[in-house]
Amino acid sequence: MTAAAAEPGAEPVRYAYKASLIGSAHQFELTDAGLSWTIAGRSGVWDYADISAVKLSYRPVSMQQQRFRADIDNAKGGRIAILSTTWQTATLIAPQGHLYRDFIIELHRRMQAARSKAVLTAGLGLKTYTAALTLLACLAIAMTGLLLRALATSEWTGALFLVGFAALFAWQVGGFITRNRPRRYSFDHLPNALLPAVVRKQAQ
Incomplete structure (x- = not known):
């Protein structure tokens, strides 16, 4: 189409x-x-x-x-x-x-x-977005505390797991939060982050 x-x-x-x-x-x-x-x-x-x-x-x-x-x-x-x-x-x-x-x-x-x-x-509604940011902040504080405790007790495996989990979580949830930031836009400037990416065909 x-x-x-x-x-x-x-x-x-x-x-x-x-x-x-x-x-x-x-x-x-x-x-x-x-x-x-x-x-x-x-x-x-x-x-x-x-x-x-x-x-x-x-x-x-x-x-x-x-x-x-x-x-x-x-x-x-x-x-x-x-x-x-x-x-x-x-x-x-x-x-x-x-x-x-x-x-x-x-x-x-x-x-x-x-x-x-x-x-x-x-993006999301302002109240929903604020609630999501608050939840993320609480999770970040909790995970930081667990990581510091793992390092203090030399639990290297647990520390690596927490670092990996945090990276994966930030990659998935971070993109959702970033794209869905509440904002206005105009007819001349649609938010590209909220439209599927353009797939360009490679020349044969």
Whole structure:
């Protein structure tokens, strides 16, 4: 799927994903009339100017670390969620990175063309983010205490284990916290950290 120009009669830009193994796919289209969606037997079309908020975030899960999410609200109180991954089997959640990225970028472009006044936010909510930072600080203090005790008692194996665990924890959780820092963004500057990376094809 590639982003189509928002001109009358242009080919709609489509995106679909399965949120679970059970049920049909969530389907979306960017049309001349607006954002068209079909979810669990319900459907609708939201005018781009009526979209009141877009929130982008990074939401990894155990089976798929590269998972992103867009929460979209309209002025009448409706909300839809778009994920960058889709369920294929009971043990496989497949990424749809470039399709998701193209769709989200094109959605923002069409909203801007419609002079949307939507609130554009990125990352976690401020309270959730603050709670996460507090928890991380408590864990860091506890692990530092254990490491110092292991060194003081010459428990080298335990110390190495703590260092390795801390490095792995910082690599996984640190990326989540860094990407999901609460902030505002504009139509001209989408947060690249909250969109799947662009995969460049190597020249043959």
